[in-house]
Amino acid sequence: MSNQTLKETVSFEHSLLTEDFKNWDRLLARENRIIEQSLLPKGHLDPREHEHHRESLDTGEDRMFIKGYKLVPYSQLINSNVRDCEVDEKYVKEELRYLMDEYAAQFPDSCGLKYPIIGIEDIITGDITIQSGHHRAFGCDVRETLVPVILLTKPINKFGKKTDPNAKNYAKARCNPAPESIKMKCVDAVLHLDKLFQTDPTLNGRNPTGTKPPRKTEDGSFDFVQFCDLAFGKSGNFKSPQAKGRLYNQWTKQGHKSKTCQTSNEDNITLFLSRNGLSTGIDKNTGKRKDVVKHSDVENGALIVQTDDNGDNFGGKLWRILRECERNPHYAEALEKMGIDKVIVAGRLYNTPNTLTDVKARRKNFYQICTDYSKILSKCTPLYIEKVVMPKELRLVSDKDETYVIPVPLKTILRKAQ
Numbered sequence: 458m459s460n461q462t463l464k465e466t467v468s469f470e471h472s473l474l475t476e477d478f479k480n481w482d483r484l485l486a487r488e489n490r491i492i493e494q495s496l497l498p499k500g501h502l503d504p505r506e507h508e509h510h511r512e513s514l515d516t517g518e519d520r521m522f523i524k525g526y527k528l529v530p531y532s533q534l535i536n537s538n539v540r541d542c543e544v545d546e547k548y549v550k551e552e553l554r555y556l557m558d559e560y561a562a563q564f565p566d567s568c569g570l571k572y573p574i575i576g577i578e579d580i581i582t583g584d585i586t587i588q589s590g591h592h593r594a595f596g597c598d599v600r601e602t603l604v605p606v607i608l609l610t611k612p613i614n615k616f617g618k619k620t621d622p623n624a625k626n627y628a629k630a631r632c633n634p635a636p637e638s639i640k641m642k643c644v645d646a647v648l649h650l651d652k653l654f655q656t657d658p659t660l661n662g663r664n665p666t667g668t669k670p671p672r673k674t675e676d677g678s679f680d681f682v683q684f685c686d687l688a689f690g691k692s693g694n695f696k697s698p699q700a701k702g703r704l705y706n707q708w709t710k711q712g713h714k715s716k717t718c719q720t721s722n723e724d725n726i727t728l729f730l731s732r733n734g735l736s737t738g739i740d741k742n743t744g745k746r747k748d749v750v751k752h753s754d755v756e757n758g759a760l761i762v763q764t765d766d767n768g769d770n771f772g773g774k775l776w777r778i779l780r781e782c783e784r785n786p787h788y789a790e791a792l793e794k795m796g797i798d799k800v801i802v803a804g805r806l807y808n809t810p811n812t813l814t815d816v817k818a819r820r821k822n823f824y825q826i827c828t829d830y831s832k833i834l835s836k837c838t839p840l841y842i843e844k845v846v847m848p849k850e851l852r853l854v855s856d857k858d859e860t861y862v863i864p865v866p867l868k869t870i871l872r873k874a875q
Contacts, residue, residue, distance in 0.1 A: 474524075476610040478617040484522040484610065491607075495526040500564025501605065502571050512628060512690060513575045513589045518615055519624040525608035526573065527585075531598035534576065534606075535586045544595045546722065553596045561600075568597055573605035577625070588628060622657040627690065641694040644811050647708050648716060650688060660687065672705050681705050714812055715851040720805040726763060729848040730803055733858060735761055749774045750781045750788070759801040759843060760792070766823040767807040775800075775830055782838040789839055799843040800834065802827050809850045816850050823847070824861040835866040 474480055474487065492503050504510035514521050536543040557569030574590025585606055587594060597604040612624035621627070626649070641649075653660065658667035664679050674680040685695050685704070695704050719725060723746070730737045736754035738747045738761060746752070752761045760778065764771045778800070781788045792798070804827070806819050824845055831842035845861045 476522075476524075476613060478613055481613070484524070484613070488523040491523050491526055496573065496607075498566075499605070500560075500567035500571075501573055504572050504575070504607070507572065509692070510572050510575075510589070512692075514609070514628070516612070516621070516624050516627045516690075518618075519612040519620045520615055521609040521612050521624070521628070523607050524610050525578075527606045527608065528568070528603040529585060529606055531594060531604055533583065533585055534574075534594055534604065535584050536591055537586050537588070538591045543716075544591050546595065549592050549595050550599055553592055554599050557593075557596050557600060568602045568605050569600060570597070570605055573607045575607045575609060577611075578608050588625065621661040623653050623660065626653055626656060627688065641689075641692075643704055643707050644717075646689075646695060646704050647714055647811065650684070650704075650708050651714055653688060660684070663687070669709060672702070710812070715853045715856075717809045717811060717850055718848070718852060720809070720848045720850060721765070725848075726803075726805075729805075729858070730761070730763070733803070733846050733860075735801060735803060735846070738763065750778055753792075753795060753797055754801070755795050755797070757801060758796045759799045760797060760840065761801055761803055763803045765805045765807040766819060766826070768826070770807070771802075771804065771826070772830070775834065778840070779834070779837055782840075793839065798839060798841075800831075800840050801843055802845045803848075804845055805848050806850055811851065813851060813853060813856055816856065820847050820859060820861070824863070827861075828863050831863050832866050841866050 474483060476484070492505075496503065504513065514523070538544070554569075560567060560571060561569035570590075570593055572590070572593075574594045575588045576585040576590075577588060578585045585608070588609065594604050612620040614620045654669070659665055660679075664670055664684070670680050670684055672681050682701060685701050689695055695701055720729065726746075727737045727739065735757065736752065738752040739745070740747050746763070749760075749762055752763065753759075754761050762771075762774050762778075764774050804823055806816065806823075810816055810819065827842050827845045835841040842863050843865075844863055847859050847861070849856050849858050
């Protein structure tokens with residue numbers, strides 16, 4: 458791919474054409490030219506001809522027109538995914554990037570994308586907020602290419618009326634069909650419904666009371682079933698009565714809901730350990746984190762167990778330490794020579810809830826589990842669990858890293874006194 462191609466920008470006079478109903482035909486003509494002259498020659502496909510990508514442009518009564526095409530660095534993009542996990546990096550690195558490689562081999566100028574990502578550009582900063590294509594955009598970053606972006610106008614009503622305040626929000630969820638995209642989780646859907654309600658609680662007049670609708674009504678008045686149909690469109694997400702029921706229970710649950718911090722991301726784990734003064738356990742030769750039985754922190758006199766509150770995961774790691782102490786007599790001796798006599802648990806939450814009340818409850822429960830395991834560990838090995846350090850899970854100022862100190866088991870106290 459040539460530098461000239463990478464630097465290309467196509468805008469087609471978008472500063473001269475006002476974005477309103479009276480210019481409908483001219484906006485459509487410009488959109489057609491961009492597709493024909495910029496997208497198709499590079500190997501991209503027309504998003505208007507795809508059942509679900511079309512939802513990014515057309516939400517029913519409102520339409521957003523393509524007004525430009527750019528190739529930009531990933532750093533110029535702003536994520537706005539309706540999902541709690543805005544980018545599943547593992548999925549992109551292990552699956553999507555290889556599909557992109559195959560397509561790029563056929564169409565080198567496409568940067569590996571059949572459909573460019575879709576975004577809205579801030580005319581002041583030049584930053585582009587992604588409407589759809591968060592994973593494709595990250596895939597371009599992984600492949601070290603620029604990101605092809607289709608730029609949209611603001612929503613325009615097809616009948617010249619006032620646009621729905623939630624038009625852009627509907628488009629974000631409706632263009633993510635469950636069979637083709639990563640399936641939307643309940644926590645993702647709750648955040649999406651909250652966003653719709655925060656933007657316009659009347660839902661453009663459909664919900665005149667402005668309050669959360671009932672689960673179901675008998676008289677045909679607006680209810681949660683109709684709200685789901687409106688919110689998710691043809692995406693296939695939350696279609697069954699059971700799925701809607703679970704979502705309704707979560708959505709109506711009390712407490713401020715927040716996106717999570719993706720604490721399972723390896724880079725975030727490293728930052729968390731570092732800011733809490735713990736060894737990151739990164740092997741200098743491999744660049745990977747050491748196995749749990751070798752993740753020592755001499756400065757703190759501890760083994761670091763990096764885990765989550767899933768019982769099988771946490772219990773399995775402690776079992777491996779117990780087994781190593783039992784079967785390898787030199788292991789306990791090596792720990793003693795390094796001055797290691799305890800364990801520090803660095804534990805995040807598995808499937809993090811999105812309210813602070815639930816996060817704190819899960820942390821306290823995990824603290825109690827660690828307390829119980831500490832008693833077992835102290836009876837079978839020279840080790841005990843000193844404390845549990847848990848990372849900030851929610852994107853709330855009020856949520857922070859927390860440390861829970863565990864009482865030293867009696868047997869450990871007696872052993873140290875000898």
